[in-house]
Amino acid sequence: MKSIEKYIDHTMLKPDATREMLERLCNEAKEYGFYSVCINSYYVNLCKQLVSDSDVKVCCVVGFPLGASNYAVKAFEAKNAIDNGAQEIDMVINIGALKNKEYDVVLNDIKSVVNETKGKALLKVIIETCLLTDEEKIKACKLSVEAGAHFVKTSTGFSLSGATVHDVKLMKDAVNGKCKIKASGGIRTLNDLENMISAGADRVGASSSVSIMKEYKTLYNL
Numbered sequence: 001m002k003s004i005e006k007y008i009d010h011t012m013l014k015p016d017a018t019r020e021m022l023e024r025l026c027n028e029a030k031e032y033g034f035y036s037v038c039i040n041s042y043y044v045n046l047c048k049q050l051v052s053d054s055d056v057k058v059c060c061v062v063g064f065p066l067g068a069s070n071y072a073v074k075a076f077e078a079k080n081a082i083d084n085g086a087q088e089i090d091m092v093i094n095i096g097a098l099k100n101k102e103y104d105v106v107l108n109d110i111k112s113v114v115n116e117t118k119g120k121a122l123l124k125v126i127i128e129t130c131l132l133t134d135e136e137k138i139k140a141c142k143l144s145v146e147a148g149a150h151f152v153k154t155s156t157g158f159s160l161s162g163a164t165v166h167d168v169k170l171m172k173d174a175v176n177g178k179c180k181i182k183a184s185g186g187i188r189t190l191n192d193l194e195n196m197i198s199a200g201a202d203r204v205g206a207s208s209s210v211s212i213m214k215e216y217k218t219l220y221n222l
Contacts, residue, residue, distance in 0.1 A: 004216055009059055009205045010034040026050035032213050038205055041081045048085030059088035065158035067092030075112040082121050089117050090124045095131055098140055110147035124151035124182050129167040130160040141174035155185030162186030165199040172200035190215040
């Protein structure tokens with residue numbers, strides 16, 4: 001298993017996040033060796049500069065947190081983020097269209113962002129599991145694979161609830177090795193993180209990353 005810190009996207013998506021908070025986020029990511037910082041697009045350029053002396057990646061959310069913007073807007077947002085230095089994009093699907101069974105709409109929504117990220121950035125597709133039935137979760141995963149996404153991601157962390165072990169296992173089975181899984185939302189302890197990894201998560205989004213790492217270091221006398 002890779003080092004536990006390399007599973008973590010250190011996350012700051014609060015609407016009132018200040019420059020000082022983002023600077024602290026980036027410094028923590030470098031100190032603990034997290035895989036990436038996950039942020040809103042306004043701070044991409046700043047964070048890219050702040051982590052430029054490390055291997056920490058910059059991940060930007062798109063269509064966040066509702067997923068209800070037009071596909072062209074999501075495509076532009078992804079392109080803009082990449083132009084400003086983002087190396088990973090976490091986009092929210094059109095949840096309403098999925099529930100309407102408008103699968104072509106959902107597929108094209110994801111493909112519009114795939115077209116902007118291909119060869120430039122890794123793409124994770126947020127399906128917002130807490131709003132979906134198991135059948136809808138499976139369909140969203142299969143559409144994400146068909147569109148060419150690299151990951152499917154459980155949650156924004158801004159809806160009714162976050163990641164569950166059940167959903168991670170369900171998604172892992174649904175993608176059948178054709179893309180990876182990111183668990184996010186409500187992951188606040190080392191036990192939470194380890195449960196998600198055991199269930200099949202390849203990456204974990206957390207804003208409590210530092211306290212998780214302190215718990216880890218204390219437990220294992222590191």
